[in-house]
Amino acid sequence: MPMKTVTADITELRVDAIVNAANPSLLGGGGVDGAIHRAAGPALLAACRALPESAPGVRCPTGEVRITPGFALPARYVIHTVGPVWHGGGHDEALLLERCYRHSLQRLREHGLRTIAFPAISCGVYGYPPAQAATVAIAALRDELGDDLGGIEVTLCCFSDAMREVFQHALDHSG
Ligand code: AR6
Numbered sequence: 001m002p003m004k005t006v007t008a009d010i011t012e013l014r015v016d017a018i019v020n021a022a023n024p025s026l027l028g029g030g031g032v033d034g035a036i037h038r039a040a041g042p043a044l045l046a047a048c049r050a051l052p053e054s055a056p057g058v059r060c061p062t063g064e065v066r067i068t069p070g071f072a073l074p075a076r077y078v079i080h081t082v083g084p085v086w087h088g089g090g091h092d093e094a095l096l097l098e099r100c101y102r103h104s105l106q107r108l109r110e111h112g113l114r115t116i117a118f119p120a121i122s123c124g125v126y127g128y129p130p131a132q133a134a135t136v137a138i139a140a141l142r143d144e145l146g147d148d149l150g151g152i153e154v155t156l157c158c159f160s161d162a163m164r165e166v167f168q169h170a171l172d173h174s175g
Contacts, residue, residue, distance in 0.1 A: 002145060003138070003154045003171060007164045010157040011039035014074040016113035017067075018157075019104050021121045022080045026051060026059040026066060032119045032159070041072040048080070063099035065107050077113065079104045083122030086129065094136050097122055101140040109150065117155040120163055130163060134170035142175055 010018050010032060020036050023029050026048040028037040037044055047068040051059045060066045065081045081104055084096035100121050108116050118137070122128035141154055156171070158164035 002148065002152055003141060003156065005156045005158060005164050005168045005171060007159070007161050008157050009035065009159070010117055010119050011035050011073060013117045013155065013157060015115040015117045015153075015155065016075070017077040017079050017104075017108055017111075017116045018070070018073065018075040019100075019116065019118045019121070020078050020080045021119050021124070021126075022060065022082055024058045024060055024062065024082050026080055029125075031124045036073070036078060039073055040070060040078065043071040044068060044078065047071075063096040063103070065100070065103040067107055067111065075117070077111065079107050079116070081121065083126055083128065086122065086127035089132070093122075093128065094132070097128065097133060097136045098140040101137050102144045105141065105144045105152070105154075108152065114151050115153045115155070117157045119157055119159070120167065123163065130166045131170070134167045135174070137167070138170045138174045 022033050060082050062082045065079050067079050070076050081100040083100050084093040123130045123133050156167045
């Protein structure tokens, strides 16, 4: 099984890439985004600021990804993605969340990397119901991994045991 859940601080994981649940500016924020910027150091903010804007204040539209080095993190790279804000489920939230997971794995492969850790994208400030987010996340990852022979290992990094139980339950009841 190339997927597992853990309860951990994602900034402490020694993997090829950690995923950041960012906002479109990529200039930092609260939650996991704030923790990643604090742990990576100011070079991460400078690298994000250097990424081109596709619209004023937008360096990464919802559902897309951008990659930077990890700087002072144990992880080699940070894949920044922007999850959807939950507006009740009728505003393409599931489709956009699915894209975050798929595009992150695609970017991992493009860079020849193998190990990746995801936080519970959109499950904090952005208000996505965790059980629904977990189902979307795992279906997207399973489908994108397919019969992966590249040895990709996915860690679903939850910040509480309660969140981990939600993701583990979804993992146990998928596929
Ligand atoms: N390690 C792992 N998970 C964490 C950590 C950590 N160090 N810290 C928090 N979490 P959130 P979102 C969990 O709000 O909902 C930011 O301000 C947290 O408990 O970080 O996608 C951005 O700039 C929750 O389960 O991300 C955006 O503006 C999960 O990470 C906005 O928040 C995601 O919570 C993005 O909101």
